[in-house]
Amino acid sequence: MDFLLEFLTRFFDKLQSPTLGFLIGGMVIAALNSRLQIPDSVYKFIVFMLLMRVGLKGGIAIRQSNLAEMLLPALFAAVIGIVIVFIARHTLARLPKIITVDAIATGGLFGAVSGSTLAAGLTMLESEGMQYEAWAAALYPFMDIPALVTAIVLASIYTSKQKSLSKQESLSKEEYLSKQAVAAGDYPSKPEYPTSRQEYRSQQRGSEGKGVEIWPIVKESLQGSALSALLLGIVLGIITRPDSVYESFFNPGFRGLLSVLMLVMGMEAWSRIGELRKVAQWYVVYAFVAPLLHGLIGFGLGYIAHITTGFSPGGVVILAVIAASSSDISGPPTLRAGIPKANPSAYIGSSTAVGTPVALAVGIPLFIGLAQAMMGS
Template identity: 50%
Template sequence: MDSFITIVTTLTVQLQKPTLAFLLGGMMLAALGSRFEIPQPVYKFIVILLLLKVGLSGGLAMRDADLVSLAAPALAAVLAGIGIVLIGAATLARWRGVARVDGLATAGLFGAVSASTLAAGMAVLDAEGVAYEGFIGALYPFMDIAALVTAIILGRISLARASATTAGGGTTLALGNGTAGIDTGVIREILADTFRSPAISALILGLALGLFADTKALYEGFYELLFRGLLSILMLIMGMEAWSRLSELRKVAHAYVVYAVTAPLVHGLFGFVLGLAAHHLTGFSAGGVVLLSVMAASSSDISGPPTLRAALPEANPSAYVGASTGLGTPVAILSIPLWIALAETVIGL
């Protein structure tokens, strides 16, 4: 009974948080036939500002980190982000009836990191008196960008192949002004185009500026102050779009429920194994291993949605945001004691 009350309470808290509340608000506006609209240029400007902020925060965190000690955990974070997307590509994205691009976008969001879940994990460890490295926050962009870029690349390759099949193109596909082989030239073009895309370019530029330029005052005085408000507007837009595409999910909603409930546990375990490897190689702390597991179990509610919306507009936001924020986040938060118990058993806290 206590567990049930805890789950209900956690879900209620998530519904009250701005990310999900504004998403649901947008869905309500669309359901009521409202003519509310955000002009497309304004939407694009908001997305760029949000992604620059996320990149800057990661770069600033890396500046304060011990880069030698950071190397192994950072590699583990990158592998976790990529691996989680590949797990989703082999499971949810192959589920009968699930659009592959929707499954890959969802996997990308689950591979990226929730700052609120990471903060919750840190708070729990602080309360337990468990030490962890001060550079943990700097691992955020490594896992985040690795997962999102992997999901976007796989999603665009999938769309390219689907387009070639529909057009009867067999093994070729026109891209830009030329034609490329589906397994070589097209993939190279997609890789280059992904890194040139506004979303990924803004993330990487923000990361570089935060790391190498004196941007802390600008970040704190402009980007951080505007961030939550701009994110709420973005979630309204995504909520309205999600409602218009909700009918696409009715036949496969169970697939997303199963994935959202089980994925945080599988991903957290994957992150724990990678963190354990870093522990044995470099002495990465037990608390750090727990937080890497928490990051892997979490799903993005900040950087992920705008990045995917900009880079994979074909993907259905009601699939990836609903599965992530609606179900994945509560499960990830509730699993934090599991990673602590596992670290205590395997490593010793």
């Protein structure tokens, strides 16, 4: 009972964070039809600054740390990204009125990582005084890329199977008509068979559809603006010595820029709610439950790393936060290109309108409270 009371007290304290206040404020003014607008160019600059700051800090830490410490958390991050997509494939896709490719794309977006949610989580950790490995932010691509690749591959396999089944049904119909014609005395001409094993394999490949090329998916993800900024910061932090620039320019304005970003995200979340009305209401349920479930999976694996390798409580929280997040920048264009048949209103609407606010307003305080209660940090 004492553990539960301590956890609830800490959880509700986190809800009073200024970061979350700006998010809720953005939703409120959007609901009131305010004409306040933040230019898209300003939004992109803020995201760039935040992720560069996170990347630089991570790169500096990587340069000074033992890379072997990263192996288990990085492996867990990749596993989480893949598992999240399979969860959506075998849960959301089975619900009424849910189109399978839409469900897979939604799983891919929820498996991918939000740079802004990561930045918010880091800010709250610092405000709580929780120590974490600065390189933990570098777990971002280890989860993001496998999730997007898995979603696109699964969608391609499913689409190919559907085409194959459709073709078999068509052939069955033709066979039936052929038998009817034979019964009527109209014999069909001799069928043409493959003349060689190579020709047979060629026909089989053609009937099964083209294979999925992994590298273009990875390349598209790496070229996304969010991941590019983060990786650039990490590389510069490793190969240069940007400590003075980091301390004098990138670090001081971090909290202020993040507050403006939360305001924009709150306004965006409210504007996306209308998109969910175009798709099945199950997306709302999924988008509310998924960030918490995914985050708890991340927290559980992070806790295993904490026990086995000494992964810090703050690091456990970061792994949980990126697992709970859903990509808001690089993920949507990657999925639009990789799964063109999926409905963006389904996966973007559920992510932006419900998933991200839940991850920010409920998930981050929840995971910090759990870490403090379980690991005494």
